[in-house]
Amino acid sequence: MIIDSSQLNQFENRYRAILINSLAGIKQAFLIGTKSLDGNSNVAIFNSLVHIGANPPLWGFICRPDTVQRDTLRNILETGQYTLNMIHKDHSENAHQTSAKYPSNVSEFEACGFTERIIEPFTAPFVEEAPIKIGMKFEEKINIAINGTLLIIGSIQYIELDEQWLSDDGFIDVAKANTLTCAGLDAYYENKFLHRLSYAKPEKWPSNI
């Protein structure tokens, strides 16, 4: 079937949001942990992480300032730090529940069945249950004028994982950690490793490495 731009424009807003979000495909799900200046912990699910560069190690994520994500955003801008926590596939319900609109003074850790872990010198809380934990320093906020969203860029400061998931060449297989991926606003997936392929060169077909 074909959906053209005039049909897209005519869809009811909720239908279009579900369609366009899910069509963007499957992404790694992350819990972002933050703490407000007055000490309230916050954790929220995000799926818009993008790799920006490896040297320095920079990642970004898209944030909509007018949603439940605003607590996360305010805490990052005020404290300059946040944690990224991958999610075990058995915790999809807990992770999804962090997207409920809890009051700012309620910790989603407690409400959603996760455990806070503080790893000094970070004040932003990590998720104890996360198989892979990453500590981030806020670097840059980029305004996306076309629709008022933000690209939040941070640098990787700390990584904690099981060394069994790390190959000799630096590759980390997040499927070995049974991590959760997601699509759209509410769909969750697990992942099966197919293969790694050799560096692509014009004169040679890729092979498994």
Added chain:
Amino acid sequence: MIIDSSQLNQFENRYRAILINSLAGIKQAFLIGTKSLDGNSNVAIFNSLVHIGANPPLWGFICRPDTVQRDTLRNILETGQYTLNMIHKDHSENAHQTSAKYPSNVSEFEACGFTERIIEPFTAPFVEEAPIKIGMKFEEKINIAINGTLLIIGSIQYIELDEQWLSDDGFIDVAKANTLTCAGLDAYYENKFLHRLSYAKPEKWPSNI
């Protein structure tokens, strides 16, 4: 195991690139199809698609101007259009091979075993073998000053897919289309649907929908 920022800084460049790229997790793989002003077709694999908004329907992707991606970038900026093509999991080798540094006048379609399809009024070529085809109009180029990468934003103009993958509420299950996901620079995955969960509310635990 723990990797801190001083260890990260000391890693050899290639090791750090593999590590930081793969740690960003699993993403949907897309082939971006473009055509140059002088008529050369180009297709290249990308995995950095992010959802920017649904109304208007906007997606972005990260582009490094100093790599094999430069042909794609130049064609998008010159012609104002590009296609996004999801990849069947059986085509991972073909898709990976598009990342080889072919000369600008070589079509990766032919070299990598894909078939061009023109869908008017688009001049940018679609990938015939792609289970889901999306036509994009270039909207905005955002410079990420911190490391010289670009965020390329486009609006969705055209969608072609099998209606069996589309639910009544607008949800598209890309796993039903057997689409390929990837991690890092060379790892490929397939995906298994777990569940969709009900809209999260503070007073109610999510359930399958």
